[in-house]
Amino acid sequence: MAAVAPAPEEEDYVAADAAKLAAPHVEDDERQGGCCCCCGTASSSLARRATSWCRRKLVSRPVVCRGPTEPAAKRVLVAVAAGTEPLEAATAADILDRAGARVTVATASSGLIVEAGHGVRFAADARVAGLEAEEFDLIVLPGGMAGSANLRDCKPLEKMVRKHAEKGRMCGAIGAAPAVVLARWGVLQGFKATCHPALLGRLGDGGVIAVDDRVVKDRNVVTSQGIGTAIEFALALVEQLYGQRTAEEVAGPLYMRPKQGVKYSIQEYNQVQWKCTGTPRVLVPVANGSEEMEALNLIDVLRRASARVTVASVEDVPRIVTRHYKLNLIADVMLEQAAEMEFDLIVMPGGLPGALKFTSTDKLVGMLKKQAESGRPYGAICASPAYVLEPHGLLKGKKATSFPPMAHLLTDQSACEYRVVVDGNLMTSRAPGTATEFALAIVEKLFGEEKAVAIAKELVFM
Template identity: 55%
Template sequence: MALRLVVPHSALLGLSQFKVTSLKKRCFSISATMASPARKVLVPIANGTEPMEAVITIDVLRRAGADVTVASVEKQLSVDAGHGIKIVADALVSDCGDGVFDLITLPGGMPGATNLRDCAALESLVKKQAADERLYAAVCASPAVALGPWGVLKGLKATCYPSFMEQLAPCATAVESRVQVDGRVVTSRGPGTTMEFAVALVEQLYRKEKANEVSGPLVMRSNHGEEYTIRELNPVEWTFNNCPKILVPIANGTEEMEAVMIIDILRRAKANVVVASVENELEILASRKVKLVADVLLDDAANLSFDLIVLPGGLGGAQAFANSEKLVDLLKKQREINKPYGAICASPALVLEPHGLLKGKKATAFPAMCNKLSDQSEVENRVVVDGTLITSRGPGTSMEFALAIVEKLFGRVKALELAKAMLFVYP
């Protein structure tokens, strides 16, 4: 299917939003006067894969119009990714051997990267990709753990997660770029650099204009690596007993990047996160067709008490939340007893506002939906905390949003420790 090539001027925010170091640049761009076919991309996943790195990459590439196959290296489609997040693949890697891909890109995570490395079928695919001079990529541990031992980084500059740099050094020229492009190979450092990495892959597959078009609505930061800030009004202490219990609802149409980043980061902070499906089954089909599996149905969580309820966005998901009487009742009860609740992207505008959950509060939302907020005085802020309410803007603000929650629950020192470990903030 042909992709529309006219890029709105307002969407051209420039790739200055992320820094990409490029050598021996290979042009995958096509003429703007010609139709752009969907590029075929393989994203392998495994038990132990870092879910943020997998899902951000898949989501951003599908936003660009790429035909992305998520393939499990395990014997089954469902994989137990890191931090208790379950992802269901589209296919098995063992069934993809005859495919021809414009890009094969590996997420990281441990032992996910090791499991990818030990998959003979995937190794053969990547070696053939290199021999055929097609694009391949990896992030976090995978450049050092998988691509390096396969011998496909020889003579190239590459980067990886800092603690794997020594392992990478014998296999490539190891550099500390957040995103490194060298010829047909793109590498990156960790969860906090993955959105930049994914947008760089879009540029390699299509063109710079397409990368700009995709990156604009993500609401990416312009100052990657610097400390994040939040806008806080009417500060109050968020309290809990022992370990904070947090409800994260998901639904068909939920924005998968936002959901996964929130869940992943809060579990890194050792919070007790309950992922609840508002649908009739645990498995949901998110907005960019990533299949996620909840821990419980919302019905099973409705009688429990939570220290925080936080809603990811996504247009379809937000509408499902707004139509769920049980979830709306939980949110209203949370507000009544003065316990924290929050939402990101479409959910402040489509769930909280219509149900009176923003009354007397300052909030923000996805830029195109801020006009639905009755009070728009703080909407330009990336994260807004007003007492027990926290809101944020979109996929590119999700890490700041989740880290702001960590900061409110555990303090800024803990939040910055996580931010540095993820490479979201310079270590």
């Protein structure tokens, strides 16, 4: 096995050639329904309305560029720190960006590289300390116990949030952040709020009316419970900023669950046991334009299950510009190094630009073919089944699903209605709104149903 090279220093990322990090939006394809977006909803009723909207008007990125006479985009700050839950941060940034907000991801630390939870590394846009004079329409605080504690101890952020709240502007917090940060600062005094169920008892210490619900809106504050409620939380923020119609437009192409809080479901054909020797080793390739919510669900959930997850860049740099340009992931290794390793599972996120890079990368395609020929598991979500697996014969004789507007590209479309499909050693899924189910289904195949359900409950997914 090749040694893993040390990650470049932060200055290398900042000085990197922007052209190498840029990924095309592929807007023309999106306008034709070839989008790789996905969404979640703040409630089951919103999910139904969004599904209806998506059927009436298939859109991938609903907000178009504003003309010179239209109002400026809403400004949103997503504050992050070492130990932040990456999925909570990414989901809020991603979905608010889809709604047309001008999102800044700022770190409470002195450097731009964030060592988030579960070994995830990403680059922030700015430092909180440099934004104290800025005005925002919304400030969002993701959770994670360590991340929330670091946000709480950031004095410039506390000053910003207190001033922001005094002006009656919107605040959002999820997971541990409502209890550990906002309640501690006194911002929630007299408000109804929620947080991760394990911390609900601590809300009352800050004079908060604790509510055990997935998302709670009270005046200018929106709070939520955890990773499993992150899409609902983000859409509630969109609705507060832009209204119900925009929230429905953003939600439609995400293909979120019709009903929240229930167990994930798997449509399985040709059932076989996925066998691993020891701790499962999983490869997650990433590329410029990969969907951040899909990639992070795989990384986060599988690492929670104690899988050894390796994130490999198929580009010529470790830093990946993700689909909505809000959380630039930093891979563990380059694909050339990963190619010298053995994996029990190779699984790809979607995002059309990322999938197009995957399908044109001979080394990755060769690894996938070797994986399939040896009977070892492989999988893909969203655009990747249609644009990577299908053209290279990796779906031959298999049932699969994909991002719905791309389903016509599959030779066998008989299983495309399902959210997660397993056929022997292959697993596929539809969109960012099915990404957590997809990751949990993988955990079930690798570790068993009991472990998958325990993680789902930890995430407040069910």
